[in-house]
Amino acid sequence: MLPPIFFEQSLKTTFITKLEYDGLKSHEILYYQEFTSDFGKYIALFDKNGFVYWLSFGSDLNDELPIIKTFWQHNSIQPKSTSSSMSFTGLVLKGTPFQQLVWKELLKTSKGESLTYKKIAEAIHFPNASQAVGNAVGSNSIAVLVPCHRAMARNRKITKFRWGKELKVKLLTYERENTHLKPNQQQLLF
Secondary structure, eight states, X not given: OOOGGGGOSOOEEEEEOHHHHHHOSOOOEEEEEEEEETXXXXXXXXXXXXXXXXXXXXXXXXXXXXXXXXXXXXXXXXXXXXXXXXXXOEEEEEOOHHHHHHHHHHHTSOTTOOEEHHHHHHHXXXXXXXXXXXXXXXXXXXXXXXXXXXXXXXXXXXXXXXTOHHHHHHHHHHHHHTSSSOGGGOOOBO
16 A cells, blocks of 8 residues: 555645756755555655655666666665655656646646646646647656646546556546545546
């Protein structure tokens, strides 16, 4: 079972652009660790204060680590001892200003709620940018905590998901079954 924090919306979130990141004089040491949950194996990257920088599902650590190291290239990245416990306290998201707008909108959604790329585009005042919104959703580096699994096509059909369609269905089903929304309030096509 994932810790409840995975479905909480109260995490402090810091947004940073690549230019801002490149301009920082010092960088945190980041730690990675593999975890297991009811939703499968996942890899988390976090700092000593519990801020999450990366979270991905179903990836092999040997495949994912080079991607993480490239994305957070200025940080020293080290394995975290599995004997020490960690609770996640916040998020650090690196992306373009447009991606940040999309991710902020995703963070506003409630557990059990879903929304279309079009609705996100309209909410951020780019009504004709549904495809760009889809790209921004897909470039999210923090699975579940930034709930990209809640975004879907205009026809509400479950389509692509970076970590697999099966995981997206599991996450949405879990949220729908563990929230105040009734199943008939969520029109999902699998």
